[in-house]
Amino acid sequence: MTMSRIIAVARAVASKDLRIEWRSRVMTNQVLPFAAIVMVLFAFALDNDGILQRVAPGLVWMATLFTSLVVVQRSFAVEAADSAIDALRLAGVPAQGVYLGKVAALVVQLVVFEAVLAVLALILYRVNVDVHGAVLLVTTCILASLGIAALAAVYGGLSVVGRGRETLLPLLLLPAVAPVLIGATRATESAFGSDGARVVEGWPWVGLLAVFGAIFLFGGTLGFGPLTDE
């Protein structure tokens, strides 16, 4: 299996996934409003500026996690609708390429959502971010998205071939993604300056996110094929 073949498959899968999402508008018309509603409800539930500013990073990432479940379910629902993922498996298409393509498309979608959620946090929770904080925040979003997507693509594939598809994914994904949630929340606290946290304190957490992302991506690349095969 050559690397160029894997990359070609990954590129085809990622561009196909993004084209489907762009055309169906499910993300913009349903998932984004869902994420916004979650953020607004958090603001209602914690109706106190001081508390909101302190817990804003955690709220952003909790909303991201909830949203990511919808995004991942949607990503694999299009594969399951007419058994396209079975066709890919049966055709001997390199599973690594399919996996990396799914991850790439998920990362792009998650980063877009996180950008929207971060802007909502600035408006609804009245947090402030300076230039250094913004750089930290963007880096955190990209690496956390990679970690979430790398795990979610494996579990999304498993949920497609397993029974109880709708309920299996949250059960599998949420506990496993806890390290990413912790790292991303701590880094975002530094970016937002929550509780007096400084930007420089966030970078070690970014390093941790990079390590998690690399491990999850490596493990997913190796495991996706065997786990999703019959």
Added chain:
Amino acid sequence: MKETSVVDLHDAVVLLGSFPALAEATLTIERGELVVVHGANGAGKTTLLRLCAGLLPLARGSARVMGHDVSIDRAAVRASVGFLGHANGLYLDLSAGENLAFWGDVVGASRQEVDAAATRMGLTDRLLATPVSRLSAGQKRRTALAVMAVRRATLWLLDEPHAGLDATGRDEIDALLRDAVAAGATVIVASHELERSAALATRRIEVVGGRISEAGGRP
């Protein structure tokens, strides 16, 4: 085994749980045959196709497809086999043309190969631009068969390809399968429609209780 044998089963046993869905099945299929497999529901037709596609483990006996042992070299078997079950394996939100282009990218087929497959399956420009979700059952089947052609599958395994199609759609599928054989493919069709398959097949076999027998003989 003859050098040209596409499928070569000897006393093949496939267990689904503890039930022998295929029981000491012996079968040889040569290149260019269009074989129709008859049998009642649950007789073992789909199991036979799935074994040939490298999707089921062999409990006993031997099974070689395109010269590859299905127990050992499933990846090589799958690379040369196209399996079309009850689903078409298409992306409903993409057009027929985008589905073909996607498969072309995935398997490394050229634009000319993709266009040739579309032409062969009678997919006009209008159909190629139509989202799969808006195609008729027959048009979806034709698109799925075009995908098989793009994949350069040399052994086509079709499980009830006429299901859900009207008379015109069925005739179209039959014509496409004959074309595929004429172009060098070998086709195995599982069906329990005796009349239609008699006209289509170059050879008919019957599966009863997991055992295979010749139903109509070779031409």
